[in-house]
Amino acid sequence: MPILRPWRPADASVLLAASADPELARQLGGRTFDDESAAAAFIATTYRFDGHARNWAIVDDGDGDGDGVVVGNVGVTAIEHTHGTAWTSYWLTPETRGRGLATRALVTAADDAFALGLHRLELGHRTNNPASCAVATRAGFRAEGVERDKLRYGDDRFDVETHARLATDPAPNVTGLRSVVSDA
Numbered sequence: 001m002p003i004l005r006p007w008r009p010a011d012a013s014v015l016l017a018a019s020a021d022p023e024l025a026r027q028l029g030g031r032t033f034d035d036e037s038a039a040a041a042f043i044a045t046t047y048r049f050d051g052h053a054r055n056w057a058i059v060d061d062g063d064g065d066g067d068g069v070v071v072g073n074v075g076v077t078a079i080e081h082t083h084g085t086a087w088t089s090y091w092l093t094p095e096t097r098g099r100g101l102a103t104r105a106l107v108t109a110a111d112d113a114f115a116l117g118l119h120r121l122e123l124g125h126r127t128n129n130p131a132s133c134a135v136a137t138r139a140g141f142r143a144e145g146v147e148r149d150k151l152r153y154g155d156d157r158f159d160v161e162t163h164a165r166l167a168t169d170p171a172p173n174v175t176g177l178r179s180v181v182s183d184a
């Protein structure tokens, strides 16, 4: 059964391998890691799990004991307590896409964020990323509008559609993943 848990330093080798996928490298801010220690540093500084960010490793974990293989990330970041807002994002390794895992992970991460008292969770996807749009919509994040030319990758600029889910929005009909925070 897949689960969510905080990232661990030992996940660096998986992150290093995963970042070879150009789609994912883009999601990581156009970053490629030189080696495992660079990936470990990224986990320590960016894939944090604290009061400002809750980044969940998506783990394909046959027996549910937390020792499975990391296959993706779903993050609730830029947590802002004054307004009760945060930003969400997600990725999966190419071979684990198409199983609805990102949707289930996003639902769980959102439930966790709402349980902490946040009210509004936002995300944005390039308008030429229909898989991400489908994940957002199925996880109950309503489309709110398109920001033109918001992102630049190389020489190309991309329109971005923003979605948001409020704590008061109807819950989607999706079974989330079990989350384990004991090692946070």
Ligand SMILES: CC(C)(COP(=O)(O)OP(=O)(O)OC[C@H]1O[C@@H](n2cnc3c(N)ncnc32)[C@H](O)[C@@H]1OP(=O)(O)O)[C@@H](O)C(=O)NCCC(=O)NCCS
Binding pocket: 023, 024, 027, 089, 090, 091, 092, 093, 096, 097, 098, 099, 100, 101, 102, 103, 124, 125, 126, 129, 130, 131, 132, 134, 135
């Ligand atoms: C976005 C991402 C997490 C979605 O992965 P996933 O959960 O496996 O999503 P799926 O492959 O099940 O696709 C979701 C839906 O989009 C549809 N879809 C996928 N690719 C599509 C395409 N090129 N055109 C139209 N629809 C597409 C799928 O058919 C599916 O809909 P369905 O279940 O109704 O058939 C994954 O593609 C990924 O990691 N991409 C790289 C990182 C990224 O883009 N992250 C999001 C940044 S905003």
